[in-house]
Amino acid sequence: MSPTCRRLDARGLPCPQPVILARKALAEGGFDTLEITVDEAASRENLLKFGAYAKCLVEAVDEGGGLARICLTPQGSAPAPALAEVCPLPEGVPGVGPAEVVLLSADGIGQGDPELARLLMRGFIYTLTEAELVPRRLLLMNSGVRLAVEGSESLANLQKLETRGVEVLACGTCLEFFGLTSRLAVGGMTNMYEIAGHLMEGPTLSLG
């Protein structure tokens, strides 16, 4: 499997929020590299320090205009144990809504007129990109996986959500069933074992 990357957008966040977000993401794991976008020199420096402290491979890509992407690749299986000891994770990191997981089990919202259902789903995903609070994960099941494949009208918005730190995961069985496995264009593939785990670990909002 190719390396997975989780992206966080920490632009405009005051210190120490970018470090808090990075720490929470590292503790959760589930990716090979964590990429955090920042627009403050102080946040950039602080994330470089944090990455070294958390024993990650650290890389900074400067995009110009003060924008920088910091890539942290944890070395070994778990983040530095000292981290959790020195500093237990806080509750409720700002930016993440009360719904940890949003499950989209169709490519439309609700029954009845399929055109209306499609418009509602498109509107919901777009609105999430503009919302102050976003879920930690978007799980796509059944025809919901169609949202994340090439040609989907919601593809760009899902990609935008991903840059805001939302992990987009599509059900592999469903992609296979529709013959869309090779056309997945955003996020990663997952299986029922992981999906069940995510659905049980925190508050979930289900739409579809």
Added chain:
Amino acid sequence: MKLTAHTRFSGCGAKLGPGVLEQALCGLVQPAYPELLADFSGSEDAGLFRLGPHQALVQTVDFFPPIVDDPHLFGRIAAANALSDLYAMGARPITALALVCHPLKALGLEPLKAMLAGGLAALTEAGCALLGGHSIEDPEPKLGYAVTGLVDPDRAWRNNTLEPGGRLILTKPIGTGLVNMALRAECASPAARAAAETTMATLNKVAAEVLAGFPVQACTDVTGFGLAGHAAEMAMGDRCGLSLCMAQVPLLPEVQDYAAMGLIPEGTYRNREGRLRFLRGDLSAANLDLLFDPQTSGGLLAALPAAEAEAALAALQAAGVPAWIVGETGGAPGFVQIV
């Protein structure tokens, strides 16, 4: 209720960087009033205005967003911090005016009452009368005081009158900015938090009174520009610079860990940008993150002749003021040597 949740920066970390301030003030002049002894054109801790042959008015103002969640404690810290500039000049505080910005809808009246009570308690301890103040509605809470003191202008401590062969005494540990960041990350240890709160809430009154019994060459208080930033101001005199010995600089608990974790206030970077050019010697990141950490209600940094330093240190400690010799005067004027 979390007061600090309503703020973007906290304490003296909210201060504009020294570079910005210099640019803003550059070219501003006012008439040469004969009574005016020190104004914004210098880098004194407070302004000085002569009232008579042996008396001058000392005025200063300081206000900032909450650095702690307990409103009473925040009030105390805000007052201690404002009074500190008077003590740094060897002045006796006489009056104060409160400056209040308060989000009434979000926080209600109770925290405001507690803040003002905490501030008044500290002013009372200083023997400083609160005359009034001004308050405005603001989404971000802020509190501070404009304070006035009296001093004999010939005996007022300046901050840039260093002479070679002196020792530097610091009366509070540094690291309040780092502890504050760690608190915001919900990651500060109880020991670090308690030590920071105690040191910020402590008036520099006793320290100044004890030092007044010694021939102080120069004195300042360590606040938003950090230890190195304020040391650089001290080094701006024409006789000599100074050196700081990192091994002797007292630190609040665990602040080196917080710095290593990247819990460094934006103010540290601003301070570094503005003042790094005056520093020489061991400028490792580990040192700079501590030396430029913005302090809220920090201690006095005083220069005394070497022969008097040990006695002053003993007298401070006997009076219950923690104090450390952190460096010495000497070297090229304008520069702070880090060893």
